[in-house]
Each structure stands twice: as structure tokens, then as C-alpha cells.
Amino acid sequence: MTSDATSASNPLLLFKDVALGYGGFTVLADIDIEVRRGQVVALMGGSGSGKTTLLRAATGQILPLRGTITAFGQNIAAASAGQLQALRQRMGVLFQQGALFTDLNVFENVAFPLREHTQVSESQIVERVLDKLDAVGLRAAAHLKISEISGGMARRVALARAIVLEPELILYDEPFAGLDPISLGITAQLIRNLTDRLHCASVLITHDVAESFAIADTVYMVGQGKLLASGRPDDLTQSADPYVRQFLNGEPDGPIAFNYPETPAFAQWLQQHGGRS
């Protein structure tokens, strides 16, 4: 799906030997990711593997413990507050829970970035917002309050808000979670079409194998605190790597443990509560 010209362009987002964490705790290390214009890139991994941490790092919400993250050619860690604002204006982010503004209705939520960052007229705002709501199938829900729409609809509204400024880089945190099968297929196709039409780059944080493999150009798999595998969906499907096989086939047994690992803190807690470790 990716043309040679787009592959040859400079990456819009680049993680180089990055380690991420909170406080003194490292969540992910040795991460190398490259996202180019026109690409749909899927970041996959189990729950708690650090996928959302990657998204937070890409938007500059957290800074890397090691390595460099470059967005649009600029090192995020070295960017001033103003430069970071400018970088963020070129990104669109779909949050895991939607993060819609509950004091605004559907229309105003989607119009919010336009009102904040552009000087377009009210009639143009109406046109552009209704166009984006139409793309997610919610044109006729423009007047509804956020409390009046379902969880799946809220995610579609959040998607419309993320793309309303037609950004160069769109980050989707679990775009398929909570969607019914019809919305799921349409949303996946919408992400692909948008990427092609706007000639932007899309990064999906997901664990939905079927939908993301259908639209992604490149897939990165994270787990166990590192990058486990990367490549085109076809390459990963053919992979003999036990981590990749277990994740893609959803097998209970394998190198990826289902149980949360026991820590000294847990052992101490258990002892205090009279249990045996």
C-alpha cells in the first residue's frame, strides 16, 4: 500500500533507542520505531505492555528516559513549550476513552479544534464538522449531548474530532475497542482511506489483530519491556517467532505469561495479610 515515494520521505515520527518509564520504573526499553507519511503503522501488544506509554511519549506528555523521539524532524525532548504546541497542532489524537468534553454537545466537540486553532467562518465550521461527522456516520447526531450517546458513538465522535483539522500525523489509542462489528469494519476502512486521502501517517495502538493487519503497512509488537518484532503484516503472519505466534493466535501457553509476575512488594503485602508466598 505504501508508495516508494512516501517510503523515501523523512519519517514523521521516529523513536531511536528509546527507553520509557515513570519515576524510576522502566516500562519499555530499546524501542526503535519509524512512521512515514502515507503509512498506517500498528503498535500491538498485550494489555499493560506499554502501548499507551508509547503514544504519550509521541505527543510529548512524557519524555524518554533514554534515546530520542523526533516528530516532524524535531526532537520532542528539546522542544520549548511553544514548539511543542506547534508540533501538537500537526497531530490528531484519539484517546482510549474518547475524552470528549461533557459540557459541549457532539457538534461543539468536533468543532473545538477548529474554533481554537483556526479563524474560519461559522458556516465553514458547520460544513467541515458535518463533513467529518458524516464520515463516521453521525451527521444526524450533531445536536446530541455527550450523555445522550452510546460508548461506541462517543468513540466515533472522538475520531471525527481527531481528524477535523486534517493533521499530518494521527495517533489512535485503541480505535476499535467497544465498537460493534459494522462500526469496526467501517472505522478500520476510514482510517486507511483518511491516510491515503490526506497523505498523512496513522499510528494505531491496538490489540485487534484482524482489523489492524487488514489496513496496516507496518506492525510493531511490544511486550516484556521491549520491541518483540516488527515488519509487514504478511511477514509477521509467516513469522516462526514464538512470541509473535502466541500473540497472533491468542494461545494461552507460550513465552508471554498471562499471570502478572510476582514482585517483592507483593510478597511483603501477602506476608502482612497472613498469606503464604
Place this chain on the structure above:
Amino acid sequence: MNTLVRGIGRLGGLVRGSIYGLGAFTRLFATILARSGIALKRPGLVSQQIHFIGNYSLLIIAVSGLFVGFVLGLQGYYTLNRYGSEEALGLLVALSLTRELGPVVTALLFAGRAGTSLTAEIGLMKAGEQLAAMEVMAVDPIRRVLTPRFWGGVIAMPVLAAVFSMVGIIGGWVVGVLLIGIDSGAFWSQMQSGVDVFNDVLNGVLKSVIFGIAVTLIALYEGWNAKPTPEGVSRATTRTVVSGSLAVLGLDFLLTALMFSN
């Protein structure tokens, strides 16, 4: 010995935490002031908040003012009657309300009604990732969310205090003149000659502006720093009422000492 060391350590931690909190509070205040340009650039955002904070508080303020005025009328009459100077009831009611009760009781009610709603709103926006979403949309939440609310509160508070005092005076007039039968002319003329616009009314307005700044800022600070959980938001809301009310009473003592000392 160990207990002593632990006690001193805990005290040190408490002092350090308080200084840190005060610093963070002052920094938030300075940031809001620095980003106040939005209030002039987009006055609609501030007027929305004046409507939300002020208009919805109007009923509780007016009803409370009326009853405080009734009580002032009754209590004032019983006391003044002993000295045969019940005609001074209008003056007593007006001075009590403009100098003290208007700004103070309004600020206490304001902390309970508008302050809690501000804290809960900001806290829930934080819990729902709305503030984080704004940040990654390159919209500064302090500028877009906190600053209009701050100015909305600061503007609404003196207006509400004026409404409280006005309704309170009407309450005092109803009890003193209509129910007890004090001469209406004496009630109003004593008030007119005894209340000074600068010393009494303007000082009262100044007090209510300062209370508005303190209560609104505390409410916003608590919401901004609330833990993004139901329990965290509930605790922050409680802290707004407690800290806001104590700040109002403490500031009132200071301001009264400064404004009305000879």
C-alpha cells in the same frame, strides 16, 4: 529516641508539604494571571462562566440575604429598643451588611455552591482525560478552562455580595418598618446619612473581590490537583469548602483590621 526522630521527621514533612502546596498555589495564580489575555480576547468564555457561577447562585444568595436581613431587623430592634434608638435600625442593618455580612456570608455560600461545582467540574474533566486531550490538541487547559472560570468567579462574587446586601436591607425594612412599625423615613434617612460610600460600601466591595479571588482560586487549585478518581474528586470538593471558608474568615479579620481601624 526513635519516636522523637520520627515525630520531628513527620513535622518536617508537614512543613515542607505546606510550603510546597503554597508555592504550587501561588504558581497557579501567577500562571492564570499571565494567561488572562483570553478574558479580553474571548469575553464570551468569561460571560458563560459568570452565568454558570453567578446566575445559578443567585437564588441561594437572595434567599439567604432575605433571612439574614429579617434576623438583623429583629435582633437589631431588640437591642436598639433598650436605648430608645430604634430609628437607627436602618443604619445598623445597612452597616452590618455592607461591611461584614454581605461579603462574608456571600463568600461562604459561594464556596459551598460555586466553589464545589468548580472543583468537581475540573476534577472530573481531569479524571475523564479531557484536560489531557486538550493539552495534546495544543490547547492550554489553564488558559482555556481555568482562566475564564477564575475571572467569572472574581466578577460574579461582588455582584452576588451586592445582591445579598440589597435583599438583606429589604429584609430588615420588612421586619423593622412593616412588621414592627418603625418610622420608614427614619429608617432610610439614618441609613443615608450614616453609610459612607467609600469607607463602608467600597470597602465591602473590595472585601468581596478579595474573597472572590481566594475562593475561586482555591476551588480551581483543588480541582486541578485532585486525584483523578471518584474518591479524589470527592476529597478535593470537601477541601474546597473547608479551605475556602477558613480563608474567607481569616482574610476577613485581616481586611477588617486594615480597613476599619482608626
